[in-house]
Amino acid sequence: MGTIKAAVAPSKISVKQWVDRVLDDAKFNVPAAKASAYAPSNIALSKYWGKREASFNLPVTGSVSISLAGHGTHTKLCVIDGPKHQVTLNGKGLDERDSFVIKLSQWLDRVLPNNLKLGVTTVNTVPTAAGLASSASGFAALTLATNNLMGWNLPQHQLSALARLGSGSASRSLWHGFVKWHAGQLPDGSDSVAHPLEQQWPNLRVGLLTVSSHTKAVSSREGMARTIATSKLYKQWPQQAQDDLATIEAAIAMGDFETMAKTAEHNAMSMHATMAAAWPPLVYWQPESLAQMQKVWQLRAQGLPLYLTMDAGPNLKLLFEAKHQADVVSAFETVEIITPFS
Amino acid sequence: MGTIKAAVAPSKISVKQWVDRVLDDAKFNVPAAKASAYAPSNIALSKYWGKREASFNLPVTGSVSISLAGHGTHTKLCVIDGPKHQVTLNGKGLDERDSFVIKLSQWLDRVLPNNLKLGVTTVNTVPTAAGLASSASGFAALTLATNNLMGWNLPQHQLSALARLGSGSASRSLWHGFVKWHAGQLPDGSDSVAHPLEQQWPNLRVGLLTVSSHTKAVSSREGMARTIATSKLYKQWPQQAQDDLATIEAAIAMGDFETMAKTAEHNAMSMHATMAAAWPPLVYWQPESLAQMQKVWQLRAQGLPLYLTMDAGPNLKLLFEAKHQADVVSAFETVEIITPFS
Numbered sequence: 001m002g003t004i005k006a007a008v009a010p011s012k013i014s015v016k017q018w019v020d021r022v023l024d025d026a027k028f029n030v031p032a033a034k035a036s037a038y039a040p041s042n043i044a045l046s047k048y049w050g051k052r053e054a055s056f057n058l059p060v061t062g063s064v065s066i067s068l069a070g071h072g073t074h075t076k077l078c079v080i081d082g083p084k085h086q087v088t089l090n091g092k093g094l095d096e097r098d099s100f101v102i103k104l105s106q107w108l109d110r111v112l113p114n115n116l117k118l119g120v121t122t123v124n125t126v127p128t129a130a131g132l133a134s135s136a137s138g139f140a141a142l143t144l145a146t147n148n149l150m151g152w153n154l155p156q157h158q159l160s161a162l163a164r165l166g167s168g169s170a171s172r173s174l175w176h177g178f179v180k181w182h183a184g185q186l187p188d189g190s191d192s193v194a195h196p197l198e199q200q201w202p203n204l205r206v207g208l209l210t211v212s213s214h215t216k217a218v219s220s221r222e223g224m225a226r227t228i229a230t231s232k233l234y235k236q237w238p239q240q241a242q243d244d245l246a247t248i249e250a251a252i253a254m255g256d257f258e259t260m261a262k263t264a265e266h267n268a269m270s271m272h273a274t275m276a277a278a279w280p281p282l283v284y285w286q287p288e289s290l291a292q293m294q295k296v297w298q299l300r301a302q303g304l305p306l307y308l309t310m311d312a313g314p315n316l317k318l319l320f321e322a323k324h325q326a327d328v329v330s331a332f333e334t335v336e337i338i339t340p341f342s
Numbered sequence: 343m344g345t346i347k348a349a350v351a352p353s354k355i356s357v358k359q360w361v362d363r364v365l366d367d368a369k370f371n372v373p374a375a376k377a378s379a380y381a382p383s384n385i386a387l388s389k390y391w392g393k394r395e396a397s398f399n400l401p402v403t404g405s406v407s408i409s410l411a412g413h414g415t416h417t418k419l420c421v422i423d424g425p426k427h428q429v430t431l432n433g434k435g436l437d438e439r440d441s442f443v444i445k446l447s448q449w450l451d452r453v454l455p456n457n458l459k460l461g462v463t464t465v466n467t468v469p470t471a472a473g474l475a476s477s478a479s480g481f482a483a484l485t486l487a488t489n490n491l492m493g494w495n496l497p498q499h500q501l502s503a504l505a506r507l508g509s510g511s512a513s514r515s516l517w518h519g520f521v522k523w524h525a526g527q528l529p530d531g532s533d534s535v536a537h538p539l540e541q542q543w544p545n546l547r548v549g550l551l552t553v554s555s556h557t558k559a560v561s562s563r564e565g566m567a568r569t570i571a572t573s574k575l576y577k578q579w580p581q582q583a584q585d586d587l588a589t590i591e592a593a594i595a596m597g598d599f600e601t602m603a604k605t606a607e608h609n610a611m612s613m614h615a616t617m618a619a620a621w622p623p624l625v626y627w628q629p630e631s632l633a634q635m636q637k638v639w640q641l642r643a644q645g646l647p648l649y650l651t652m653d654a655g656p657n658l659k660l661l662f663e664a665k666h667q668a669d670v671v672s673a674f675e676t677v678e679i680i681t682p683f684s
Contacts, residue, residue, distance in 0.1 A: 232582040233575040233615055240574040262621075269623045273575055273615035279604075280639065281611045287629035287636075294629075297622065 011187035018188045019110045029151030039140030039173045040072035041126050045264040046245040047271045056189040057168045061241040064180045065172045073137035075145045076121040088121045107166045139166030140173030160193040199252050207318030208336040211288045220312040231278040261307035261319040268309040286314040353529035360530045361452050371493030381482030381515045382414035383468050387606040388587040389613045398531040399510045403583040406522045407514045415479035417487045418463040430463045449508045481508030482515030502535040541594050549660030550678040553630045562654040573620040603649035603661040610651040628656040
């Protein structure tokens with residue numbers, strides 16, 4: 001339950017064995033005592049919703065995202081003398097039983113030599129667990145920082161796969177701009193990796209409308225599992241996601257904002273629809289989310305080329321072009337504008 | 343666009359020809375100068391969402407409903423001397439260009455002898471066009487009153503088919519209690535008729551939570567057409583609707599409230615999901631609807647066996663048993679309680 005049957009055979013090796021193979025092949029530099037990295041958050045334009053395999057975090061379909069420039073995660077690592085990793089999040093030391101610490105420690109223990117323990121200092125510039133994908137930028141920054149610390153010198157696609165083990169969408173957060181994550185076909189996920197698209201859209205704007213920054217009651221992981229197990233409408237999702245991805249990728253290549261943004265909104269609404277049709281019903285929207293969604297639709301009906309997307313949370317992300325920024329700011333007082341290609 | 347291809351050949355006769363055949367076979371009594379009838383509103387437990395044929399109002403799937411006892415439509419008819427039907431709705435004379443008058447006149451002109459014009463006095467005890475299916479009780483009451491006025495003496499299944507021509511769900515509003523509408527297979531819809539189920543559930547309660555009684559911006563007819571034409575998730579709906587109908591019918595026969603109500607909520611949420619996945623997105627919920635839905639889910643998580651269903655509108659209908667009425671009334675101050683088997 002919670003995953004759909006893979007079209008390929010299950011992996012013959014464990015996640016740990018896969019990690020060991022990747023690191024065995026790495027040409028190490030000298031490890032450092034300290035390292036740091038930054039990774040941007042990202043917003044999927046065609047969504048990742050559903051795993052074909054849970055231990056490797058392999059998606060049912062590919063996806064494409066836009067990274068959020070200065071909104072993301074700064075992570076510093078240092079080697080410490082102690083029995084456990086020590087994690088500080090946004091200036092606050094976390095208890096070892098905190099679920100974030102548990103996930104992070106599990107990832108570190110898979111990739112580090114035995115008994116090497118780290119102090120991890122993480123600062124998110126986006127609210128944690130409010131649908132702004134802080135786990136994506138978090139695991140991407142952790143992967144980049146660990147690569148630096150350990151002197152792995154791994155190629156980018158392998159870093160993407162390592163980040164994916166922590167959080168699926170982290171595979172896309174290693175780069176700025178548009179990023180495509182290939183679903184892949186291999187049982188161990190070696191080909192389920194992201195790469196940046198070359199297109200630059202300096203006029204693209206993303207608006208963040210934060211309805212709530214509270215931790216959501218149902219995690220994305222749990223939400224995906226419930227949707228796959230109980231939502232009959234989900235059966236159509238993989239085909240739609242695949243079609244939407246192709247449409248959006250072509251629109252990005254053509255510089256066609258309207259097609260890109262319209263398909264992104266349709267894709268996001270359809271993803272939320274698969275959740276509403278789950279049992280028990282899964283609705284991440286808050287009443288205020290719906291009020292803001294209606295406002296977007298009303299403005300669009302009045303002629304403003306403004307579109308929305310939403311992840312597994314209550315917050316809206318607006319998509320529009322620079323020339324309409326003044327209209328958007330005047331309609332949404334609290335909107336935070338991001339310039340992805342600044 | 344707007345209808346899916348019928349599995350059967352299109353009808354060889356028009357709606358008017360079908361009506362003429364039915365009425366030719368009727369054993370008429372003497373027509374009267376005046377007649378009246380009442381029909382209850384009904385709430386679908388497994389929904390009617392999508393037409394396989396638009397002129398006869400033939401549904402993609404069957405459906406099952408519960409009628410709302412005293413909530414419905416009273417209609418009085420009298421023969422008048424004039425060029426046009428005259429319609430009074432809730433005490434207010436309507437202009438001939440009113441869409442309600444146009445729909446009603448079209449139905450009357452199909453079934454009445456040439457040049458016979460009626461005065462129609464209709465009183466709804468439910469808000470018009472707010473998702474409380476006043477068109478269902480309206481066309482059912484009109485059908486019953488016309489049968490009385492004209493002395494048709496038609497059998498019930500033919501009255502159900504005639505009511506369906508005005509509004510699909512009107513086929514179910516001729517009776518109190520649980521009513522099943524068969525999808526049917528014939529091109530002219532002769533077998534797409536409803537009949538009452540024999541089971542009586544005196545302990546069943548329906549709670550009406552009216553969020554808005556404004557006329558909705560997108561009619562059910564338009565909403566269905568848009569959903570079928572643009573919602574990829576809709577492809578799964580016919581199978582789910584058919585399965586849910588079978589589950590609910592069995593639960594009604596077994597007296598199994600939880601299965602009936604749970605399946606009804608899952609069915610309604612899935613129907614709304616097919617709409618959210620349409621383009622442009624179709625969301626009948628208001629922010630206040632979502633607040634009330636969350637309240638229902640919260641109460642249920644706390645142990646109250648309370649379920650909801652919603653039609654193509656912003657209002658909630660609660661499903662619960664008599665023993666929990668006090669809890670429901672205390673949680674929802676404005677709820678209106680209906681006893682379907684009173």
